[in-house]
Amino acid sequence: MYAKVTWPTRYDPKTSAIYALNDIDVKAPPETVWRLLTDAENWSGYFPAEDQVKILTPKTELALGTRFSRVTVGFPMSLNVTEFEPHRRLSWETVVDGDTTGSSAYHGWVITPTDEGCHVLTEETQQGPFFLEELGRKNPGALYRYHQDWVECLAEAAEAQTAPPPHPRG
Numbered sequence: 263m264y265a266k267v268t269w270p271t272r273y274d275p276k277t278s279a280i281y282a283l284n285d286i287d288v289k290a291p292p293e294t295v296w297r298l299l300t301d302a303e304n305w306s307g308y309f310p311a312e313d314q315v316k317i318l319t320p321k322t323e324l325a326l327g328t329r330f331s332r333v334t335v336g337f338p339m340s341l342n343v344t345e346f347e348p349h350r351r352l353s354w355e356t357v358v359d360g361d362t363t364g365s366s367a368y369h370g371w372v373i374t375p376t377d378e379g380c381h382v383l384t385e386e387t388q389q390g391p392f393f394l395e396e397l398g399r400k401n402p403g404a405l406y407r408y409h410q411d412w413v414e415c416l417a418e419a420a421e422a423q424t425a426p427p428p429h430p431r432g
Contacts, residue, residue: 279398
């Protein structure tokens with residue numbers, strides 16, 4: 263059994279309008295996956311859809327309290343890192359810039375060491391009229407599909423960074 267996201271009460275999946283869980287086994291150490299996740303401005307290096315991320319606080323990598331922005335599927339968003347346990351847990355809260363409905367989301371990552379590397383789990387909940395319209399009504403299942411692509415790309419990038427060098431031909 264793997265650990266899951268630690269939810270603030272208002273984002274609990276049991277009371278959220280939209281919820282997605284994606285996970286994958288990665289043949290790379292947790293440190294490699296963590297490095298890729300916390301280097302947010304370079305997510306597009308392995309996941310091209312995340313090509314508009316900007317850290318808004320002095321540190322260049324995600325940390326507890328980091329504020330950052332991103333444009334995801336055409337929507338500008340403001341985010342704040344709310345949970346940060348190196349090599350294990352990373353979570354952030356999100357609001358959509360310009361949304362006046364009070365909609366918000368919570369996205370968490372949990373990395374669990376395994377014998378062959380690590381298990382990566384990501385969960386997100388979304389509440390409010392904006393998300394219900396854009397993802398619930400117009401694009402059902404889009405959150406799950408987006409995150410599945412992300413975890414697969416993350417795993418591929420992490421595994422590529424830890425692959426042994428090829429043997430020279432002799």
